[in-house]
Amino acid sequence: MSKRLFILLGLLVAISMLVAACGPRPEPYQCTDPIGCVKVAPGEPIHIAYALVVAGPDETLGIDSRNGIEVAIAMKGKLLGHDIKLTGEDEGCSAEGGQAAGTKLSADPTIVAVIGTSCSSAARVAMPLFSQAGFVVVSPSNTAPDLTEPGNPNNHPGYLRTSHNDKVQGAAAAKFAWETLGVKKAATIHDGSLYAQKLQEVFAEEFKKLGGTITSQEAVDPNATDFKSVLTSIAAGSPDFIYYPIFVKAGSLITRQAKEVPGLEKVYLMGADGMFSPDVPEGAGDAVVGLFLSSPDLAAFAAEYNSVFLPKYKELFGTDPISIFHAHAYDAAMMIFAAIEKVAVVQPDGTVYIPRQALRDAMYATKNFKGLTGNLSCTPTGDCADPKIAVYEFKTTSYPPERIWP
Amino acid sequence: MLRMWRQRVTLTDLVIWGLGILILVGVVWGSIQTLRLGKYTLAIWYDLIITGLALGGVYALIALGYTLVYGILRMINFAHSEIFMSGAFTATFAADALYQAGWWNSYPVLSLLIVLLVAATVSATIAFSVERIAYRPLRYAPRLVPLITAIGTSFFLQYTFRGLYGSGQKGYPDMDIFQGAIVFGDVRILKTQLVAIVGAVIMMVILFSIVQYTKIGKAMRSVSEDKETAALMGIDVDRIISTTFLLGGISAGVAGILFLILFPVAHFFMGFVPGLKAFTSAVLGGIGNVPGAFLGGVLLGLLESVGPSLFLDGLGIPAPYQLKDAIAFTILVFILIFRPTGILGERMAQTKL
Known part of the structure; x- marks a missing residue:
């Protein structure tokens, strides 16, 4: 008898608890976004990650971009009443590094957006993972054309970039070689990376269109140290100009x-933005004098670049920028913050929900965003840059080189 | 007769021979085509050969360290590439200091001696400590154990030096006396390349004489034959092994300086690729054999430098230098199929493996 009473009592308690749970309470936010939402509880930070090359011989490229992001965070302060947390992984400027960073970061569901990668080769393998995880990814320095080419298997949803497309850079370099230097025969070298391979391809095409001859298109191993053999073989075609848009380590030895x-x-000799680093004169020594580099045009940047950004950068890190993609990273971070502010749902208790698909849509819809690198407007496949390319020349062995064209 | 032949030759043998002949035909046909095309002049071929010799000299010098240790301990010292890196990387700082002080070009011989001394000391100290700390306690452990330790040591050293000197690259200043080239008719040899080749030959001769003609060399050879018997004969085996590591470290330090004279940039990862190539050279020449390591290094350097132009250009393959390692290693595999002990490794195979 007492046993039956006990069961009845237990049942009653259970039912009353269920009723209480379903009873009238403040309506909780229902996430209806097709790829989910990020919930940021009060007091928790909004989590942004970077996947940049921050170690190894190409580290200046990535560290500089990371500094740009940190300047943006410092300037922004709080986002919707929350702190902004930045964590990240090294992507090693390689496919293997991209795979590792991609796997690690995509396992963290608190990440709203990723700024990276530094190198196109890393983007190619990391992007499918990031895209699957629902992140918005904005690269400050990927320039390979196929990453934003409509219909290309390397273009993934969620990917955008604030750096120029190399179709622009390759054409500018060809124009500079043909018109300003007046060379007729050119050779190119790439290192098998997506970035270098595509850029030298664009250069060669554009140079041929202008009427020039390409004597050879060589390839080297980025970890090799002896390039004399390949250069000797290139010399057999007697070019007047060699374009090698590769990275710091091999680039300085070739120089x-x-x-x-x-x-x-x-x-x-001419390199590209991947070699815009103080490590190039360090590695190339006196031979660096006369080296040309194509790169984003710092002189065309917004006025705030000199008046606000640079002083803040110097205050935070104690040096001038050590590479070329800090402003692009700053713009990437600012674009993400703006888009988050547009789509985020703020609850009365301060909890923030960020719907992922809506955030992507807001990013792609960016029009006339006033950034440091220009007026950014995104195409449906993620090209957001306002690309202006200049050519720089090392007149002495000291960094940075001097702007000489246009 | 035919039946006997059938029993002795298996299908695998035939496939290997077939592949070998195919590669040989490809190499010969490619070379003939390249030479017929006449894209490269004789002067260019000389240039490629000299580049290969200089590169091979450095490989050979690093390979000596692998071969000496293998000869005595039957162990591949994978940390040797980091021993090479540590000396070279440290020496760049000494070189930079000398350059800043203005000694670099006013007292070039003295500066070079100082830099060599720094590199050799650092490399030898590290080689000695690695043996003492990481290998000696494992002397009688199964063979795979010290091998894994060696790989661990290699990573440890790499990242220690990355922590010490940073992960950027550091330039090694050019020396005025090594600038320019010496020309004999069509042959043009850069002074830096000449220094590398001559330096490597001298080091090889010194090491070879130590092993062959000194008392300590005799002790090294006897330890290499049989450790227990050597100990019974009154040889202090531990001391001989330490000496071997010291010698290996010194040769790695010198190799580091020659490497920097040729390719004047140092970073923490600089040992990896040359180390791998040097290990390959040692195997190619017959591991455990000093002249063999030298021969292997020079052969590998030549294959890398001349191979792509000679074999692949004629076959119409674009960007042949991307494939230089593929060529070098394909040929290595075929040499090892037909001579599994390496070019000069005969004696080793019968008595010690």
């Missing part, structure tokens, strides 16, 4: 060794 190869003493 140095080219001067030692017979037949190439007088040849013009």
Whole structure:
């Protein structure tokens, strides 16, 4: 008898608890976004991650971009009443590094957006993972054309970039070589990375269109140290100009060794934005004098770049920028913050819900965003840059090189 | 007769021979085509050969360290590439200091001696400590144990030096006396390359004489034959092994300086690729054999430098230098199929493996 009473009592308690749970309470936010929402409880920070090359021989490229993001966070202060937390992974400027960073970051559901990658090769493998995880990804320095080409398998939903597309950079370099230097025969070298391969391809096409001849399109191993053999083989075609849009380590050694190869003493050497680093004169020594680099045009940046951004950068890190994509990273962060403010749902208790698909849509819908690098408007596949390319030349062995064109 | 032949030759043998002949035909046909095309002049071929020799000299010098240790301990010291890096990386700082002080070009010989001394000391100290700390306690452990330790040591050293000197790259200043080239008719040799080749040959001769003609060398050879018997004969085995590591470290330090004279940039990862190539050279020449390591290094350097132009250009393959390692290693595999002990490794195979 008492047993039956006990069961009845238990049942009653259970029912009353269920009723209480379903009873009238403040309506909780229902996430209806097709790829989910990020919930940020009061007192918790909004989590942004970076996937940049922050270690190894190409580290200046990524550290500089990370500094740009940190300046943006410092300037922004609080976002919807929450702090902004930045964490990140090294992507090693390689496919393997991109895979590792992609796997690690995409396992963290608190991440709203990723700023990265530094290198196109890393983006190619990390992007499917990030896209699957529902992140918005904005790269400050990927420039390979296929990443934003409509219909290309390397273009993934959620991907955007504030850096220029190399279709612009390659054409500018070809124009500079043909018109300003007046060269007729050029050779190119790439290192098998997506970035270098595509950029030299665009350059070669544009240079041929202008009427020039491409004597050879060589490829090297980015970890090799001896480039004399390949340069000797290039010298057999007697080019007047060598374009090698590769990275710091191999790029500085090629710059140095080219001067030692017979037949190439007088040849013009030109790299691209991947070599815009103080480590290049360090590695190339005196041979760096006369090296041209194509790169985003710092002189065309907004006035706030000099008046607000640079002083803040110097205050936070104690140095001038150490590479070229800090402003692009700053713009990427600011664009993300603006989009979050547009789509986030704020609850009365301060909890913030960020619907992921809506955030992506807001990012792609960015029009005339006033950034440091220009007026940014995004295409449906994620090209947001307002690209202006300049050519810089090392007149001495000190960094930075001087702007000489246009 | 035919039946006997059938029993002795298996299908695998035939496939290997077939592949070998295919590769040989490809190499010969490619070379003939390249030479017929006449894209490269004789002067360019000389340039490629000299570049290969200089590179091979450095590989050979690093390979000596692998081979000496293997000869005595039957162990691959994978940390050797980091021993090479540590000396070279440290020496760049000494070189930079000398350059800032203005000694670099006013007292070039003295500066070079100082830099060599720094590199050799650092490399030798690290080689000695690695043996003492990481390998000696495992002397009688199964063979795979010290191998794994060596790989661990290698990572430890890499990241220690990354912590010490940073992960950026550091330039090694050019020396005025090594600038320019020496020309004999069509042959043009850069002074830096000449220094690398001559330096490597001298080091090889010194090490070879130590092993062959000194008392300590005799002790090294006897330890290499049989450790227990050598100990019974009154040889202090531990001391001999330490000496071997010291010698290996010194040669790695010198190799580091020659490497920097050729390719004047140091960073914490600089040992990896040359180390791998040097290990390959040691195997190619017959591991455990000093002249073999030298021969292997030079052969590998030449294959990398001349191979792509000679074999692949004629076959119409674009960007042949991307494939230089593929060529070098394909040829390595085929040399090892037909001579599994390496070019000069005969004696080793019968008596010690």
